[in-house]
Amino acid sequence: MNSYTHRVEKLINDNWKFSYGDNITGKESDFDDSAWYDIGIPHSFGTPYFMENEFYVGYGCYRKQLHIEPEWKGKKILLEFQAAFQDAEIYLNGQLVGSHKGGYTAFIIDISAIAKEGNNLLFVRLNNLWNPRLAPRAGEHVFNGGLYRDVSLIVTEPLHIEWNGTYVTTPEVTTDQALVSLETEIVNANSQSVTFRLVSSVEYSGEQVFETVQSEVLGAGQCLTVKQTGFVDQPKLWHPDSPYLYTLISRLYEEDVLKDEVVTSFGMRWFYFDATEGFFINGSHYDILGANVHQDHAGWGDAVTRAGMHRDVKLIKDCGMNFIRGSHYPHHPYFATECDRQGVLFWSELCFWGVGGPNIEGYWTASAYPVHEEDKEEFEESCLETLREMIRTNRNHPSIITWSMSNEPFFSEDAVMEEARELTIRLVEESRRLDPTRPAAVGGAQRQGFDALGDLAGYNGDGASLYIDPGFPSFVSEYGSTIDQRPGEYTPSYTDGVESNPKWRSGKALWCGFHHGSFIFDMGYMGMIDYHRLPLQSWYWYRNELLGIAPPPKKKEGLPYALKLTSDKKVIRTDGTDDAYIIVELLNEQEERICNTLEITLEIIEGGAVFPTGRTLKLSPENGSFLDGAGAIELRSYYAGNIQIEARAEGVQSAIIEVMADGETEWLGQKINIQVGPPEVERIPGGGEGSNIAKSRPVFCSSFDPENPAMNVTDGCEGTYWRSKQSAPGEWIMVDLEGRKNTEKALVVFEELSQEDIEISFSYDGKYFKKLFTSNLRSDTSVELELSGGLRYLKVLFPQGPIAVKKIEIYD
Incomplete structure (x- = not known):
């Protein structure tokens, strides 16, 4: 909770109850939820989840006792959900107070009219059913439901800065001076007009660099966007090599009484993408190299801590x-x-x-x-x-x-x-x-x-x-x-x-x-x-x-002697934003890591922490969790106190490590009803058999005529084809299904007959290929292949010289 009283922003990630199914009666205060799981937020329907291809699709329900302080009476009381996948209904004290559709963005629910002093029952009814009218309709990820991002309580005065209501831009920036443009949305939820004063202060490292003040009259129930500007001399520019950040402090006064305060972090920089010169930041060309990142982690799925x-x-x-x-x-x-x-x-x-x-x-x-x-x-x-x-x-x-x-x-x-x-x-x-x-x-x-x-x-x-x-x-x-x-x-x-x-x-x-x-x-x-x-x-x-950092030496097999446990931190918070990253390694007697296969058991022998599987966790080579002599998992706790974790395996010395959990609720040996996973999982429905799964897939080749690129063979259009740019032996074209797929047959159609042999082969990994067909095309320009099992790549090779390929189709 903030130290000042005009705005409260409080995480409410702890002490939730969860149940699978559409248990709408859980919204009633006298409902018995003793059989429900004890969970904390962030939370996923799929916990524990370890990259299985199937996942639960259906309803899940959440309950929590929400305490409302007496001094909040007459104020705006909001619930903030950073995300809920993907169709949520929110109830307070049995009444529907709001809903939200869409699984990846934050939203707020106003409970001011329903909330009462003392304890209130918060109930969330949520489903992750596929919906033809909600994005995404398709994807290769998993779509586990859940309150998988933080939930907070926000309390403000009737006169306040709107939720996410500050917007900072730097429309003019040089190394000498930056123009900072501020837009602040002010809401007056009072029943009468007010005169407010907005003081916007920009700071760097605690030192003020400029301040601007504006006063306005705002009618009852109205919202106004206040626009302000200021200049910063010799600004410290944000850049990947020097990520300097400034702070905007927005203070809202009615007369001389502070009614609201919002802190916004921002950076000063300018950038652009150019068609011929690439990317520029702060006036200099900059090469971008990075990676795509999905959000889910081992065991916890999408429910990831900060x-x-x-x-x-x-x-x-x-x-x-x-x-x-x-x-x-x-x-x-x-x-x-x-x-x-x-x-x-x-x-x-x-x-x-x-x-x-x-x-x-x-x-x-x-x-x-x-x-x-x-x-x-x-x-x-x-x-x-x-x-x-x-x-x-x-x-x-x-x-x-x-x-x-x-x-x-x-x-x-x-x-x-x-x-x-x-x-x-x-x-x-x-x-x-x-x-x-x-x-x-x-x-x-x-x-x-x-x-x-x-x-x-x-x-x-x-x-x-x-x-x-x-x-x-x-x-x-x-x-x-x-x-x-x-x-x-x-x-x-x-x-x-x-x-x-x-x-x-x-x-x-x-x-x-x-x-x-x-x-x-x-x-x-x-x-x-x-x-x-x-x-x-x-x-x-x-x-x-x-x-320029050399890779570590390749691990070798040796004589297993002991386990080693490490944690990335000694103290963790219990508010759902923190966890400890635990690594277990297998050592020989010289304390060197070796790559032998071994099944490891991790167990919490003291304290209120949990793994995604509860108080114990198995790591093994069979499920890919203990490989090359190491395994890891994230541990979190919603209870304060000392935590001891033990790692053990047959025939080696065990290891113990301690982590301290810091928070309000002490661990007193409370019984925790651990979630053991969903009662059933959704299977991918049938009905797609016989479909051409190569359509619009990536196509790679040895070379191509600019007028006839490789993509033409999977475009589904008549009259298009691939032709190589070179006429030398060894030219090839290859379709990538972007992952191993179950397949039944393939059809390759060429533009012309040929006296020369061609080879058609398949691969799972793009490195090792198995031949399916070796022959010429003297009598037919089409080759139909029966495929049993799966493949990822289908490759056509021309050992003597290439001819044009009209289409490549692969059917499931």
């Missing part, structure tokens, strides 16, 4: 990268806060998202844009409203350099493709209106003309090689997509067209930074850091290349 977000940003920064793409939805605003503090450029993205495959309605494999007329209007408003919420809650972060409208929206049905483009244009226009200081990007824009619809084009997969100097600002928003496990290969996973760094290209981002949950087979195993936040060898490649 400490976990800090570690994620730090891991990207520590290998020398300077950029994160928030794939493929708005992230917690605190994630951008960490990018601000640590000096990492951030691409903030909307959840208008498509995924290749059969486009089945009823699950997150559907067309990115709705196929039914009755769904379209509400879906478009869902995208627009989420964009508005994303920008409003994140607009003061200097690390954010673009708002992205989408990821691969071209994975829409052909019949609605033009409407998908029109929606993208609407989103771009709305983004420009809401924030003209940042470009509106279109992410995953390498098909169907989406790249020309915004201010910045993000190309995924084969886009880097297809779009050479496109004539407008561009970015490689995804490259790599290498499936691997620790320790992995020492490689940057560069793909065609990415190794070089032409001036016109603004930057590039690896797919991806971390392993993540996915319902699509092994697609989640593409990170340079694993799900437990331990680096693969590719992370060490980047660190060596970018920072």
Whole structure:
């Protein structure tokens, strides 16, 4: 709680109850919730979750006793949810007080009229059912429901600064002077007009650099945006190498009485993307290199603490990268806060998202844009409203350099493709209106003309090689997509067209930074850091290349002797924002780490902390949690007191480590009803059999004629084809399904007959190929192949010389 009394901002992440199912009677005060799970926020339906391909889809309900102080009577009392996936109803004392649809953005609920002095019952009814009218309709992530981001209580005077109501821009910046523009939304919820005075002070390191004051009369029930400006001489400019931050303190007075105070962090910098010269920040060209980042962590799923977000940003920064793409939805605003503090450029993205495959309605494999007329209007408003919420809650972060409208929206049905483009244009226009200081990007824009619809084009997969100097600002928003496990290969996973760094290209981002949950087979195993936040060898490649730090020696097998436990901190907070990152290693007698396989048991032997699985956790090579002689997990506590964790395994010395939890509620041995996981999981529905899952997928090749690029073989159009630029032996073309898929057959159609043999082969990893077909095309220009099992890559090789390929289709 803040030290002053005019505004209260208090996390209420502790002491919640949770139950699966649509238990609407839980909103009643006399309901018996003793059988419900004891949980803290952030929380996921899926806990414990360890990258399974299936996840619970349905309802979940939450209950909490909310205490209202007597001095809050007559004030504005708000509940702030940083996100709730994805359709939430909020009740207080049995009455519905608000709702929200959309799973990735913050919202507030006004409970002023219902809240009573003393204890109040807060009840949240939430579902993660696929909804044809809510974005995303498709994606390769998992969509676990839950109150998976912080929940807070906010209390203000009737005269107050609106929620997220400060907006700071620096429209004119040089190294000599910066013009700072302030917009502050003032709300008067009183029943009569008031005269207010807004004092806006900008500080750096506690020293005031300028102050501006404005007085106005504001009518009852009205809202007013106050615009102010000021100048800062010799400003300290925010930059990834020097992330200087300023503080705006907005104080609102009625007469001489302080009624509200809001603190806003911001940075002074200027930047732009140029079509021919790339990216510039503070007047200098700057090469961007980074990674895509999903939000989920081992065991906890999407329910990540702020400490976990800090570690994620730090891991990207520590290998020398300077950029994160928030794939493929708005992230917690605190994630951008960490990018601000640590000096990492951030691409903030909307959840208008498509995924290749059969486009089945009823699950997150559907067309990115709705196929039914009755769904379209509400879906478009869902995208627009989420964009508005994303920008409003994140607009003061200097690390954010673009708002992205989408990821691969071209994975829409052909019949609605033009409407998908029109929606993208609407989103771009709305983004420009809401924030003209940042470009509106279109992410995953390498098909169907989406790249020309915004201010910045993000190309995924084969886009880097297809779009050479496109004539407008561009970015490689995804490259790599290498499936691997620790320790992995020492490689940057560069793909065609990415190794070089032409001036016109603004930057590039690896797919991806971390392993993540996915319902699509092994697609989640593409990170340079694993799900437990331990680096693969590719992370060490980047660190060596970018920072000159040599990789650690390769671990060897040895004689197991003892376990070693370490924690990244000795004290953790109990408010749901913090955790301890616990690493266990296997050592030989010389205290060197060895890579033997072993099953480890972690147990909390003292204190009120929990792992995602409760008081014990198993780490093993079989599930990928203990590899190369190490494993890790995040531990959190909602109770104060000393915590002891023990690691043990058969035949080796155990280890014990202590962590202190600091908070209000002491651990007194309370019984905790631990969540053991969902009662059932949703399976991907059938009905897509026989679909061409190669359509619009990335295509790589040895060379291509600019008029006939490789992408033509999966575009689904008649009359297009791929032709190599070279006529030498050894030319090839290859379709990438972006992950291993179950397949039944493939069809390859050539432009002409040929006397020369061709080879068709498949691969799971792009390194080792198995031949399916070796013959000539003397009598037929089509080759149909029966496929049993799965594949990721299908490759056509021309050992003697190439001919044109019209299409490659792969069916599930």
